[in-house]
Amino acid sequence: MMTPMRYVVLVLGIIISLHYLLSFTHEEYGRATSLSRFKDTLSKTQATTSSQHQNSTTNRKAKAAFVVLARNGDLEGVLSSMKQMEDRFNKKFDYPWVFLNEEPFTDEFKKLTTEVTQSSTSYGLIPHDHWYQPDSIDEERATKARAKMVEDRVIYGGSVSYRNMCRYNSGFFYRHELLKDYEFYWRVEPNVRFFCDLDYDPFLVMQDNNKVYGFTVSLFEYKETIPTLWDTTKQFIKEHPEYLPADNAMGFLSEDGGETYNRCHFWSNFEIASLNFWRSEPYMKYFEYLDNAGGFYYERWGDAPVHSIGAALFASKDQFHYFEDIGYRHEPFQHCPQGELHSKGKCWCNPSENFDYEWYSCLKQFEALFK
Numbered sequence: 029m030m031t032p033m034r035y036v037v038l039v040l041g042i043i044i045s046l047h048y049l050l051s052f053t054h055e056e057y058g059r060a061t062s063l064s065r066f067k068d069t070l071s072k073t074q075a076t077t078s079s080q081h082q083n084s085t086t087n088r089k090a091k092a093a094f095v096v097l098a099r100n101g102d103l104e105g106v107l108s109s110m111k112q113m114e115d116r117f118n119k120k121f122d123y124p125w126v127f128l129n130e131e132p133f134t135d136e137f138k139k140l141t142t143e144v145t146q147s148s149t150s151y152g153l154i155p156h157d158h159w160y161q162p163d164s165i166d167e168e169r170a171t172k173a174r175a176k177m178v179e180d181r182v183i184y185g186g187s188v189s190y191r192n193m194c195r196y197n198s199g200f201f202y203r204h205e206l207l208k209d210y211e212f213y214w215r216v217e218p219n220v221r222f223f224c225d226l227d228y229d230p231f232l233v234m235q236d237n238n239k240v241y242g243f244t245v246s247l248f249e250y251k252e253t254i255p256t257l258w259d260t261t262k263q264f265i266k267e268h269p270e271y272l273p274a275d276n277a278m279g280f281l282s283e284d285g286g287e288t289y290n291r292c293h294f295w296s297n298f299e300i301a302s303l304n305f306w307r308s309e310p311y312m313k314y315f316e317y318l319d320n321a322g323g324f325y326y327e328r329w330g331d332a333p334v335h336s337i338g339a340a341l342f343a344s345k346d347q348f349h350y351f352e353d354i355g356y357r358h359e360p361f362q363h364c365p366q367g368e369l370h371s372k373g374k375c376w377c378n379p380s381e382n383f384d385y386e387w388y389s390c391l392k393q394f395e396a397l398f399k
């Protein structure tokens with residue numbers, strides 16, 4: 029009589045022998061049941077899990093886009109900036125590109141900028157009145173002011189189109205039809221450089237932390253371009269003290285509680301910022317006030333000081349973010365991440381070439397806000 033134990037061993041023996049026999053005689057069976065295949069399946073499952081994890085962080089997206097204001101003639105420089113942005117960041121994150129111009133973009137511009145990204149691209153025409161000098165400006169006075177600036181060798185002092193651009197960036201781009209569904213933007217200019225890999229989504233950093241303005245470089249403005257900007261601003265604040273939160277960033281703009289402007293501003297050729305903030309009543313009213321004063325044409329007010337003053341006054345200081353880990357260059361200055369941030373981002377800039385604490389930088393004024 030067979031004991032039950034012997035019976036089990038016999039059946040197992042038959043199964044194993046059959047398995048080996050089938051493995052040698054039937055290739056498909058062997059492949060389907062081999063140990064290494066089980067190992068493969070296991071590692072694939074793990075890979076899916078970790079990539080799902082990655083996707084779960086990257087799938088969550090902000091309503092955001094890159095915004096590029098450019099002329100058709102800027103094409104090469106735009107492609108160069110875009111390619112770097114794509115390689116350093118956007119290949120992984122897939123944010124759309126929005127291009128704006130007061131003239132229609134050429135087919136060549138559209139074709140080549142579409143080719144350099146896998147993300148969507150759209151091309152907007154700027155409404156006439158958002159761009160060109162308004163009729164309310166006294167042209168004789170504006171002409172004289174430009175001539176004086178040329179004489180004084182103020183950079184772009186004689187240019188009307190530069191003034192149009194500064195006014196447009198100050199008060200109109202965020203109203204463009206193509207941007208209406210977006211909440212955040214990253215401004216990209218032609219011929220800039222992005223030095224480091226970015227493996228997180230800065231738009232989500234802005235959104236999740238209720239930030240309104242992100243920068244990498246800050247510096248002093250040329251005083252010849254803004255003789256009356258601060259007085260005009262002070263008049264506005266006097267009329268609307270209710271627009272200033274108690275914990276605003278006035279300390280970045282002034283060393284004497286707002287009496288005089290120290291000319292510090294964030295360099296607006298790089299901005300990761302909130303569109304809704306520019307669309308809010310305090311900033312819109314502020315822009316309107318400045319526009320009525322005419323300083324975009326009678327002087328040469330830049331969008332950088334206008335954005336910076338508006339944000340510093342009408343947002344709280346905690347709503348600014350210094351993107352210390354984003355290596356960036358717009359001639360002639362660059363921010364190059366230091367220490368661990370440099371290696372983490374695999375940056376290719378030389379850390380010793382860094383504007384942060386140069387005498388013309390305003391980073392120390394920004395940091396002093398939090399001391």
Ligand SMILES: Nc1nc2c(ncn2[C@@H]2O[C@H](COP(=O)(O)OP(=O)(O)OP(=O)(O)O)[C@@H](O)[C@H]2O)c(=O)[nH]1
Binds near residue numbers: 097130218
């Ligand atoms: N469509 C259009 N875009 C312009 C015009 N002027 C400047 N821009 C764009 O506006 C942005 C700022 O102009 P820039 O010429 O770069 O001004 P900047 O950064 O102060 O000066 P540099 O870069 O040093 O020349 C860039 O994205 C330009 O491509 C213009 O007349 N039309």
Ligand SMILES: [Mg+2]
Binds near residue numbers: 217218297358
């Ligand atoms: Mg530029």
